[in-house]
Every structure is written in C-alpha cells, then in structure tokens.
Amino acid sequence: MTRVAFLGLGHMGLPMALNLIKAGHEVRGFDVMPAAVDAASAAGVPIAQFGVDAVAGAEVVITMFPAGRHVISAYQDELLGAADPGTLFIECSTIAVDEARTAHALAVEAGHRNVDAPVSGGVVGAENGTLAFMVGGSDEDFATALPLLEVMGKRIVHCGGPGLGQAAKVCNNMILGVSQIAVAEAFVLGERLGLEHQALFDVVSQASGQCWAITTNCPVPGPVPTSPANRDYRPGFAGALMAKDLGLALQAIEGTGTEARMGRLAQEIYAEFAAGAGAGRDFSGIITDIRDAS
Structure with a gap:
C-alpha cells in the first residue's frame, strides 16, 4: 500500500484516483472546484480540506491540472514545501515540455523526486484503467512510479529524461x-x-x-x-x-x-x-x- 495525494479530481483525475483506491492504496484527494470535491466525496474518495493537507505525509503526489501555470504555481506556493523530503511527484497534466522541466527542477531543488507522466485514452481509459502513460524522468523514479501507473493504465512507456513524456x-x-x-x-x-x-x-x-x-x-x-x-x-x-x-x-x-x-x-x-x-x-x-x- 502506498500513501497517495491526488490533486485534480476532474473527469480524468477522479476515476484514476478511484482505481488506486480499489487497488488498495491509501488516497487523499483535493480539488479547488467544489463540484469536483462533491463528486469525488460521493464516489468514496477521502477529501482533504486543503492541498497541503493532502500532501502532508504522502509518499507520492499525483497532480492532474488544467495547464502548466497551475502546476508550477501549486509546486512553488505550497505543495513542495508541505511534502515530506524525498516525496515522488507524478505530474499527469498535459503541459509544455519546458514547463515540465521547470516543475522537475523545482521539485529536485526542494529535495523531492519528479516524473512527468501525461496520459492518453480519455475518460473511458481513465475509468477502465487502460490509459497510456508517457513518462519522463530518471530510471529510478520511473521504477518507483511504475506500480501506481500500472493500476491506472495498460501501456506505460519510459520515454527518457525529464520533459520527454510531455x-x-x-x-x-x-x-x-x-x-x-x-x-x-x-x-x-x-x-x-x-x-x-x-x-x-x-x-x-x-x-x-x-x-x-x-x-x-x-x-x-x-x-x-x-x-x-x-x-x-x-x-x-x-x-x-x-x-x-x-x-x-x-x-x-x-x-x-x-x-x-x-x-x-x-x-x-x-x-x-x-x-x-x-x-x-x-x-x-x-x-x-x-x-x-x-
């Protein structure tokens, strides 16, 4: 069992989080949108009051945000500072390559680990656990992320270093x-x-x-x-x-x-x-x- 913080519980993030819960992982979720929080709570996802509460004590933090600016802002403003040292951040949003590399550098500078792991397969793939993940990061960090990605996806490809998943x-x-x-x-x-x-x-x-x-x-x-x-x-x-x-x-x-x-x-x-x-x-x-x- 892995303690996972899952931030971003929209149409894609919610079924991904649910698949992790079904696989026996301990998940705490968070979203800034009240409707997403209500839907996730009704579906059985434990919800933290704030993003920092979800991240505290987590071994892995998964983010699924609308755009790169949201990722970088969240990393800088609260998430990296709230996480335990050495936490693995799995960034599943679809963002620009340079934004993914910036997020990676910020995570490493703060004493954490990071992979970019955007997905393909849409809502149906998220619901069925058949997403494709394209992953950028070190061999070690990819190996750590892989068991969780295999719960949410069917095909996981390590594309190379930071940013190459994007x-x-x-x-x-x-x-x-x-x-x-x-x-x-x-x-x-x-x-x-x-x-x-x-x-x-x-x-x-x-x-x-x-x-x-x-x-x-x-x-x-x-x-x-x-x-x-x-x-x-x-x-x-x-x-x-x-x-x-x-x-x-x-x-x-x-x-x-x-x-x-x-x-x-x-x-x-x-x-x-x-x-x-x-x-x-x-x-x-x-x-x-x-x-x-x-």
Missing part, C-alpha cells in the same frame, strides 16, 4: 488532431459522393486509412456504438482540450524550428472550433464545422 504526448496529440480532421473530411466527402457511413467505415477501418480516429472515435453515428458521435458528441475529449494540446504542439514546433504544416493547420482549425460550439463538445465533433463550412 514531448511524446505533444507529438501523439498532433497526430491525433490531424487524423481526426482527415477522417471527418473523408466522411463529409463520402456523404456528398453518395456513400453510406457504414460502407465507408467498413472499407477504411480495414484498409490503409485505418486509424484510432475512425475505429474508436468515428465521427458519425452508427459504425462505432461507443464513439461520442452516438451521444451528441458529449466528450470524451473536448474540442477545447484538443485546441490546448495543439497549442502546445505549435509552441514546440516554433521552439524547435520544425516544418510542420499539417500540425499548424490542425491547431488553427481546432482553435476556431473551440472558440465556437466545440468548447464543450468532443473533438470528433469537428465534422459539424467541416459540413457547415463546405
């Missing part, structure tokens, strides 16, 4: 954003050519165009019953979050001088989507904007 995540989500747009465009084109959705799915899902964006996140109702398209595009993974992640990709593209025209265009498309109806819809709902614009 590097893998930003590359993965750039691919995902680009492919989801391509799949949506293909279905709109198929509609206008007279193809039934099921017929196009049956071909592409078993042909060279096969990808996660069609076999799991198919953007039209019917072919994949569990896809968000069958529940009015309720997320899932919201368009606003994809826009955020592609913004991180754009930051990395520009910072490295990489020629990535498709990544840049995907970021522009999802930024427009998130500014409109897509903020609270699944990112596969981009198909509605493509239909309307055509």
Whole structure:
C-alpha cells in the first residue's frame, strides 16, 4: 500500500484516483472546484480540506491540472514545501515540455523526486484503467512510479529524461488532431459522393486509412456504438482540450524550428472550433464545422 495525494479530481483525475483506491492504496484527494470535491466525496474518495493537507505525509503526489501555470504555481506556493523530503511527484497534466522541466527542477531543488507522466485514452481509459502513460524522468523514479501507473493504465512507456513524456504526448496529440480532421473530411466527402457511413467505415477501418480516429472515435453515428458521435458528441475529449494540446504542439514546433504544416493547420482549425460550439463538445465533433463550412 502506498500513501497517495491526488490533486485534480476532474473527469480524468477522479476515476484514476478511484482505481488506486480499489487497488488498495491509501488516497487523499483535493480539488479547488467544489463540484469536483462533491463528486469525488460521493464516489468514496477521502477529501482533504486543503492541498497541503493532502500532501502532508504522502509518499507520492499525483497532480492532474488544467495547464502548466497551475502546476508550477501549486509546486512553488505550497505543495513542495508541505511534502515530506524525498516525496515522488507524478505530474499527469498535459503541459509544455519546458514547463515540465521547470516543475522537475523545482521539485529536485526542494529535495523531492519528479516524473512527468501525461496520459492518453480519455475518460473511458481513465475509468477502465487502460490509459497510456508517457513518462519522463530518471530510471529510478520511473521504477518507483511504475506500480501506481500500472493500476491506472495498460501501456506505460519510459520515454527518457525529464520533459520527454510531455514531448511524446505533444507529438501523439498532433497526430491525433490531424487524423481526426482527415477522417471527418473523408466522411463529409463520402456523404456528398453518395456513400453510406457504414460502407465507408467498413472499407477504411480495414484498409490503409485505418486509424484510432475512425475505429474508436468515428465521427458519425452508427459504425462505432461507443464513439461520442452516438451521444451528441458529449466528450470524451473536448474540442477545447484538443485546441490546448495543439497549442502546445505549435509552441514546440516554433521552439524547435520544425516544418510542420499539417500540425499548424490542425491547431488553427481546432482553435476556431473551440472558440465556437466545440468548447464543450468532443473533438470528433469537428465534422459539424467541416459540413457547415463546405
């Protein structure tokens, strides 16, 4: 049994914390949002009154925050100072590579350990304990984090040193954003050519165009019953979050001088989507904007 502080009990964090509890770990949770606290408490997560109370005495601190500024602010303002010496901080938020490295440096300077471990797999993966974790940090710290990550995920990859988990995540989500747009465009084109959705799915899902964006996140109702398209595009993974992640990709593209025209265009498309109806819809709902614009 490991004593775990879990900060950030939203749509992803809550089921992750619950899986740790089910596995026999001692978890204390905290969130700044009252609604998240109420949901977590109702689900059976012990709640600390303040973040510092959750962290005190914990062997491992897991954070799942909206953005890098929240991570760095929380580390600097209270969490690192409240933790016992040598505490392992597992940062599961999706943040910029340089922010992950800053968080790592702050943790080490304060006498702690740190890995960045962003996730892929969405709410369903969090609920089922089948997330993918991309981990950056030392071999020793990865080994310490691994048993907990294996409770919450199915595939855990050590990507290298500090920040490289976030590097893998930003590359993965750039691919995902680009492919989801391509799949949506293909279905709109198929509609206008007279193809039934099921017929196009049956071909592409078993042909060279096969990808996660069609076999799991198919953007039209019917072919994949569990896809968000069958529940009015309720997320899932919201368009606003994809826009955020592609913004991180754009930051990395520009910072490295990489020629990535498709990544840049995907970021522009999802930024427009998130500014409109897509903020609270699944990112596969981009198909509605493509239909309307055509």
